[in-house]
Each structure stands twice: as structure tokens, then as C-alpha cells.
Amino acid sequence: MTKPIWIKHAKQLATLASEVSGPRAKEAMSDLGLIEDGSLWIEAGIIQAVGTTEELEKRYSDKLHLAEIINATDHLVTPGLVDPHTHVVYGGSREHEFEMRLQGATYMDIMNAGGGIHATARFTREATETELIEQTTRRLDSFLAHGVTTIEGKSGYGMNLETELKQLRVMKKLQEQHMIDIVPTFMGAHAVPPEYKGREDEFVKHLIEDMLPLIAEENLAEFNDVFCEKGVYTPEQSEQILEAGKRLGLIPKIHADEIEPYGGAELAAKIGAISAEHLLKASEEGIKAMAKSGTIACLLPATALYLREEAAQGRKMIDLGVPVAISTDCNPGSSPTTSMPLVMNLACISMRLTPAESLTAATYNAACAINRQNQVGSLEVGKQADFVIWNTKSYQELQYLFGVNHVKAVWKKGVKVV
Secondary structure, three states: OOOOEEEEEEEEEEOOOOOOOOOOOHHHHHOOOEEEEEEEEEEOOEEEEEEEHHHHHHHOOOOHHHOEEEEOOOOEEEEOEEEOOOOOOOOOOOHHHHHHHHOOOOHHHHHHOOOOHHHHHHHHHHOOHHHHHHHHHHHHHHHHHOOEEEEEEEOOOOOOHHHHHHHHHHHHHHHHHOOOEEEEEEEEEOOOOHHHOOOHHHHHHHHHHHHHHHHHHOOOOOEEEEEEOOOOEOHHHHHHHHHHHHHOOOEEEEEEOOOOOOOHHHHHHHHOOOEEEEOOOOOHHHHHHHHHHOOEEEEOHHHHHHOOOOOOOHHHHHHOOOOEEEOOOOEOOOEOOOOHHHHHHHHHHHHOOOHHHHHHHOOHHHHHHOOOOOOOOOOOOOOEOOEEEEOOOOHHHHHHOOOOOOEEEEEEOOEEOO
């Protein structure tokens, strides 16, 4: 029988507990459920009690001698960070594209020249499952080191049935092997495969009739995502793909309005997507529609920085009532990072989120964006004991000290992993 764990004397315990159910918007994003001199009591990997150190000391007075005691004096304690948008399973590397971009090539220039998603698809098609597991494990270790305890992972670097299945099966194996929780998303509609150029509708039909049913039958994914963008998938094609997934029980997500306004935010609201991703060029009408539908805006400030683009209008989205989550968008071409602390910094700097909103976007709202808010994203009784002890005294200091990993220790399901 494992010992109970008692975390005591946290300078700030940011529980993210709230009476608001579902993703938080507007003022609710600033409610961190802070407890000064905070304390957690954990048994069998589950949080049993949350309160002040004095409260828990009295409540568990007859058990204190049995517990593993973690003294968090002068430290901030938060839920484990949640990354709701990654492309973490892929083969190869694309550092040469970084130089091309610095010389003036655009995202679509690189993609049309055979680079971008198509290059990674070639590398991923060639890689064995063992090679993908080895490469991805290193990235997952880095996520943990940066305080991330749950991630979403997308396929999409195969764009053929064999490789899409391979990516999703790798995620399933890593879910069993690695401490991080991995939530799988099918994204066969990440780009149009080169062999289907000029026959895009034919590939959409193949994806709907052949790929999606098998993904659902093998229970390899929970979500279905599509890159709705000019030159990739039209809004009409995107709607067909997402509605087909819904009929098979896959929850829709959408890469929307990244390169130019294209009606992606409006489509996300129309089909009831759980989240719309990127949204750098989303229209005000689309943002208002998302606020009305409750669709979460999953914003990716590191991607905008890396592509030297203006970041999404996070401040405006929150003010208009859209619940906002943030993510690394970990991928080999436009955001090769695993640092959610950096993403939180950037959300404040480039999108004008407050430090409190940024933390909510990286924990509870991020969990909502992948349907995991009942297990993770906040420190509440009955949830997994996923938490981070930071080498800062407050959440304000965490966001203020830019570009530094302040992780002191990370716990996953009551086990210290960093």
C-alpha cells in the first residue's frame, strides 16, 4: 500500500476550482481558486482533500505520521499543465525550412515546394513504429520536464491509411508506456496527399468511406480534425469530413483561419466543434459565433512567433465571451517546442492575456478542449493528483519571468516524475 502524500505550506496553491461548469470565459478565466499556505492530501494517486495547511493538518491529524510530506514553502503549486494541440508523433526533422523562412519563404511557399507537411509525411511513412516511439518518447520526456502532464496528439503525417494507423497505434502504445496521458485525434485531413493533387474530392471520399470507419472501429481516436484553409480543404469539404466523423462518434475539431480568413471559425460554431485551433485571421463574426456556440479557441502563440505572424486576438476573444485555451502546437515545421511555460509567457505578451487567464488557458480550459476536465486541469477532490511545484512564489511571477523553465517537481497520478 502506497503512503498518502501531504503537500503543505504552498505559498500559493492555484487550484483552478470554480463553481462554473464547462470551459471558462470572460471573468471566470481569472478565477484561479487561490489558497495561501495551501495544502493537498493525496491517496492512491487521487486528491482527497484541498485546503489550507492548518485545515488539512487538523483533518488528518491521526494520519500525518503515515504520509510522505512535501514541504512547498515559498513555492507556487498548480495543476499539471495540459497541452490540447500537438503533432507530437512524427518522423524526421525540418531545420532547413527554418533557414528558408528566414530568407523570405512563406508557409505555403515551403509546402508547395514539397516541404512542410508533405516532407514530414515522407519521413513518417518511412519510419518504423519502434523509431517513432523512440523519437516521441524524447518529446514526451521534455513535456514532463516543462510541467505538462496531459497532451493531445494528432495523426496527420501519413495521409494514407497505413501511416495514419501507425501514428495512432504509436500513441496508444505510448499511453501504456509513458506517464503522460495522451489523448488521440485523427487528422487524416491535414493536407491533400501529393498523389491526390487535382483529385481532392476523391481523397475526401476515400477519407470518409475508408479511413474514418476503420479509425472508429479500432477505437484509435476520440477527435477528428481537419485543416480548413485555402489550398488545403475548403469549408464544404471540411464540413463533410467533420460531419462524417460525428456520425461515427468522433468529436470535431478544426484548424481554422490560420493563413487567411476562410470561414473556419464560423464553421466550427455551425458544426458544434469542441475547439477551433489557430484562428490568427478569424473574423469578428466568426469569433462571435464561437462565443455563442461555446466552442473553445485553442490559440498557439509560439506558432505565430515562429512564423513571424501577428498572434491571434486572444484579448478580443475573451472580451467577446469565447473560452480560450493555449497550446505549444508542438510540430516539426512551425512550432518545434515542448515549452508550455514559454507559451504562457507569449500568451500574455503577444495576445494580452492576463497572468491568471494564461494559467487557466493552460490548465482547466485546455483540459476542456480535449474533454478531460473531469480528470485533470484543476486540483479538486476526486481528480488525478497531477500537479507541479514551481520555483516561483506566485502565478504572476511565473508569467513575468520570461523564457525560463521554473519547474521544481512534477507529479503524475501521485507519482513524482520530475
